[in-house]
Amino acid sequence: MNDSAGAAAAAPAAATDTGARAEHPLRALVLAGGLTFEREVSLSSGGQVMEALHRSRVDAELLDADSELLPGLAAHPADAVFIALHGATGEDGALRAVLDLAGVPYVGSPAAACRLAWDKPAAKSVVRGAGVTTPDWVALPHSTFRELGAGAVLDLIVARLGLPLMVKPASGGSALGAQKISRVEGLPAAMVSAFAYGDTVLVERFVEGVELALSVVDLGQGPEALPAVEIAPESGVFDYTSRYTPGLTEYHTPARVSGAVAARAAEVALAAHRALGLADLSRTDAIVSADGDVHFLEVNVSPGLTETSMFPMALEAAGYELGDVLVRLLARRAAAGSDR
């Protein structure tokens, strides 16, 4: 990695202005919290980001995404914003669109790309269009089941996609509301559970295999696939508890897969990142089936940065330091200004 890039970038004013303004250290704003089910995770990610930035001697402030945010931004302008919000608003593009309106530079994907990635069925369709395998699926709103008859529609789904199935909300992270269904009897209740999280549910064919988290980072030389993190939850299911309880899941970095599979996984992550128009950083969740094919499941535009999150593990495996990467991403956005 190139240390001089980070050092030079840590003083964005100097890079663009040699006379009028005095050189000042990078001033960053970290957004965390929010009003979603993933608030706790976001606060944890935000805390890690703040620690890493302070270690890198960046002047960083943590704010929640609430009615204080815009007045706070106006009163204390930041050079760039880092969005550590998970779930809606932070990841669906809405907050980024507001930051665009306010002319505030931020790290990460633009609003429209986030909107696409946030909608899991839409993202699957785009990524499949880019030549990446993804499990067959159907995504339907509650109204379809109500109007056409839930029994008849579920019958068709099972007949077409088979069992087992994954049932999950069409948007949102941390596996909340997601269930693997092996027996048809459990399907109606799983639908009810998933619909509690949103108005559209994604049902996809379950693919047995090794679960991988594929991180991508772009430090200025184009998107770079980081080593795959293999996820081996003790319970066999990588649910919310397995994700955020230290010790309940074993992670292997790099993943224990063949060189060919690792290379394909990197291609998949980069293809998804590019096809969806993502920027700076992303994390694709994928499954390697027994035949070695890498199946795209979903992509996260605001990957978790908690102590048990995969993105920081991948950075470390690649020889990067989280604080340094954050500084470089922030500095690049600060230097570019609000022009994306």
Add this chain to the structure above:
Amino acid sequence: MKSSEIRALFSVVSRPEVVSLAGGMPAVTALPLDAVGSMIGDLVSGMGAQTLQYGSGQGDPRLRERICDVMALEGITDASPSEVVVTVGSQQGLDLVTRVFIDPGDVILAEAPSYVGALGVFQAAQAEVRHLEMDDDGLIPEALEEALKASRAAGERVKFLYTVPNFHNPAGVTLSEPRREAIVALAEKYDLLIIEDNPYGLLGFDHEPIRALRARNDERVIYLGSFSKTFSPGLRVGWVLAPLAVREKLVLATEAQVLCPPSLTQYAVARYLDTQPWREQIKIFTELYRERRDATLESLTALMPPGTTWTKPDGGFYVWLKLPHGLDAKLMQPRAVAAHVAYVPGIGFYADGQGREYMRLSYCFPEPDRIREGVRRLARVIEAELELHATFDAVDTGTFRLPRPTATDAPPIIGPANSDQTGDHA
């Protein structure tokens, strides 16, 4: 959904956008905060040598005397300060009693539902909790007798009955006068120890306190009291009233745990009882809670869909609500969080997985207008969940065809993109 997921959902509850009918937080801002502040300041500046020092393991003698005065309000007139052990909230008292009496595998009888904090203590002690049916008059004596007979027949040791007789947490109901007599009589008949947990007894809206179980029997009842609801939960001052032989064991146990209860907060409570109009303050609290109870019950009546039922507390903090058939309060919680209203799912108040169709609503903390808004949101959440169940409950998966193989090059099946509106979808 696991407990960690519940915690995740609850992380948004503290945000001001959310109406929380979840937490049982007393309305401490109704206290005369300036007076309490200068009182505590004086305790440090004038009596620091005592108030900042270690104290007796059993608790400050002066406070124990005043505790006896407080208990007299509920008919316990024969208590001696020597039988009182001051604890860090009555929660520590419950833990001490459990440590002293319970061995792994022992049976504890408790109401259905029961206080979640007690169930946690009992679980840690590896006790087996048997729930006993309640109705609007509290614990049903016949259910208690049946359970006692069944345990005796099975050769099990029932160590005690744990009961919250007044304005039950979470059920909101109060044990009636005749049932108190019946339950004390059963305790005699079956040689049963009763743990009477009474944090809410002085918070009645409509009538004088009903005589405590301990006032009816001083040998078979261990009484747990608390200043958390009558003064301040942040001070963490509670107590246990127990026969001398038990008291001795409790003091040894508490010394092992905390050496002594905090001196400063004990002095604060004693000074508060000595110098402040605390009975009038309890009236201020109950008037405030009554107003909030009224707002809760009125809006529930006006807004809840048919099939929803709830208890009508005449004191305390809680309404226990039963959802229409088939609904699950825990599974519904994400929808409620999205609608910015919070409650506690009923399942946590049972040791055996019952209670999915129940929730606890606390009216003690939000202002009446916020309560009305919270109930309005909750009603919409329940209605949306009812619609969902109407769609999926009747599905007969037994009639489904078998999966048929599809060609691997089958075209993708894509639902409507961007149809998912995030945020309040209740």
